[in-house]
Amino acid sequence: MVRRAVAGRADLPREACVRLAADTLPMVPTALGENPALDDDLVRSLAGDPDPQMRRAVARHPRVPLDVLVPLARSTALGGALPPRIAAASADETEALASSGEPAARRLVALRRDLPAPVRDRLADDSDAKVAAAVAPHPGLSGARLRAVLVRHGRKAATGLAANPDAPATLLEELARHEPPVRRALREIARHPAATPPALLACLADARARPLAARHPALPPTVLAALLADADEDVREAAAANPSLPPAAMAKLLPDP
Secondary structure, three states: OHHHHHHOOOOOOHHHHHHHHOOOOOHHHHHHOOOOOOOHHHHHHHHOOOOHHHHHHHHOOOOOOHHHHHHHHHHOOOOOOOOHHHHOOOHHHHHHHHOOOOHHHHHHHHOOOOOOHHHHHHHHOOOOHHHHHHHOOOOOOOHHHHHHHHHHHHHHHHHHHHOOOOOOHHHHHHHHOOOOOOHHHHHHHHOOOOOOHHHHHHHOOOOOOHHHHHHOOOOOHHHHHHHOOOOOHHHHHHHHHOOOOOHHHHHHHOOOO
16 A cells, blocks of 8 residues: 555656556556656556556556557547546647547547537547547537437437537437436436426436436426425435425425424
């Protein structure tokens, strides 16, 4: 545990990095993987580690070379977090990644939320579902383009589309009615400002989306009042705190004077 803690220090000399990278306990080199003290040679060496946790740590290194990061993205599940190296990519690097024939490269840059409009729109039109799903939450995409992403990729892009701040209410309703339900999308819909009562009612059918929907001010007052007796305490508390709860229902929650 001491070596693991030391591996996270950003002021390590190279000799210490080399020793920690060779540690026999995986937790130690994994803690080292994203340390900015690592030079390119050590980053490249650790990127070839068979442990996926190690490769994910290297992918978070702020200076990981792009020619290392893209193969990591191709072979390792990196999740939806934006890697620091991609966040810091120059305009030329961003354009090169977005124009790459490698879907993993396009998906990486699609995770940014500050893309130039032409790049953003091009990625939303991508034929690869993972690329389109990654850029789907990007602000500024038109309703028509978001709808086209849904038609092209279906449930694979549903969660990203539901998370888009500019998603129109009609699209949210369509996503909420999807069969089979996309549960992560329902949670995004339940917290979306543009969600309508029909979309929110669909969200109530999912256990994890239900408390989120119970907080939404667009939920009909009669439904809110019924949720005050829900079996789930989190749902009851969310409904009680909802600003759309009728005053009469609020009064019933108060103790007798």
